[in-house]
Amino acid sequence: xxxxxxxxxxxxxxxxxxxxxxxxxxxxxxxxxxxxxxxxxxxxxxxxxxxxxxxxxxxxxxxxxxxxxxxxxxxxxxxxxxxxxxxxxxxxxxxxxxxxxxxxxxxxxxxxxxxxxxxxxxxxxxxxxxxxxxxxxxxxxxxxxxxxxxxxxxxxxxxxxxxxxxxxxxxxxxxxxxxxxxxxxxxxxxxxxxxxxxxxxxxxxxxxxxxxxxxxxxxxxxxxxxxxxxxxxxxxxxxxxxxx
Numbered sequence: 001x002x003x004x005x006x007x008x009x010x011x012x013x014x015x016x017x018x019x020x021x022x023x024x025x026x027x028x029x030x031x032x033x034x035x036x037x038x039x040x041x042x043x044x045x046x047x048x049x050x051x052x053x054x055x056x057x058x059x060x061x062x063x064x065x066x067x068x069x070x071x072x073x074x075x076x077x078x079x080x081x082x083x084x085x086x087x088x089x090x091x092x093x094x095x096x097x098x099x100x101x102x103x104x105x106x107x108x109x110x111x112x113x114x115x116x117x118x119x120x121x122x123x124x125x126x127x128x129x130x131x132x133x134x135x136x137x138x139x140x141x142x143x144x145x146x147x148x149x150x151x152x153x154x155x156x157x158x159x160x161x162x163x164x165x166x167x168x169x170x171x172x173x174x175x176x177x178x179x180x181x182x183x184x185x186x187x188x189x190x191x192x193x194x195x196x197x198x199x200x201x202x203x204x205x206x207x208x209x210x211x212x213x214x215x216x217x218x219x220x221x222x223x224x225x226x227x228x229x230x231x232x233x234x235x236x237x238x239x240x241x242x243x244x
Contacts, residue, residue: 004056005049009041010034010226012056014072017219022055024215027187031221032180071227076235077149079228080142087220088134094213095127101206109203113196115189122182122189123210133175137224141168145232152239165236169229176221183214 004012009030012019023030028041042049071079102123106116144164187193193211195204 004053005039005042006037008035008037010222012038013222014227016060017071018059018062019056020215020219020222022052022059024218025055026052027192028052029180029218031218031225032177034222034226071223075149076228076232077146079223080137080145083220083223083228084138084142087216087223088138090216091130091134091213091220094209094216095130098123098206098209098213099127101202101209105200105203105206109200112198119186119189119210122186126179126182129175129179133172133179136168137172141165141172144168145228148232148236148239152235165232169233173225173229176225179217180221183217186210187214 009023009028013023013030013034020030026042026045026047028038028045028047033041036044038052039049042052071082074082102116102120106120110116148165190207190210193207195207199207
């Protein structure tokens, strides 16, 4: 297991996606900051790495024999489809529902809990940004990645300029970073999604929905930042090298 401490968070989650639950527990960012080694990430948060390693070992052992999706081995077009059909679909469903929950809870309980107004504003920003973000992925980047795979088969990849991929990827990664910052702000404002003692059912449901949304967002961003995007760029460069 000592070797795992030298692996990056992204590598660990890519190898076994169940490791994400352990990282969520310890608030270790494996998506936007997934290029840090486990050792470095634990040191930054003053965590006992042996505790984290022990939980990872138990998680990995319990998943032996189960068939995890091998995202790292999927063709890029299929991975893009998976992200769209799984994470985009979830996000599109949850964004308006959580927005309504927070709107209702902040209007009814905001006087006693003024942090709810800031939570609502932060989530409203996430909602607006993520809706545009997913459109850009589905209408611009994902089709370009599929086009790249097709051009590779036809040996015409020289028709696709690398900026065709790099420009949208750069923008999308920046948007991932901003969404992560907003969710971190929400996590702090909610005291890690711990509803106060006087919270009503909708209040508690809002916090639970936010926590689940954050966990899905981490998986979503991880698959793009650490698997899809770098593999698309590498594929382009490999094809270009063959044609030169």
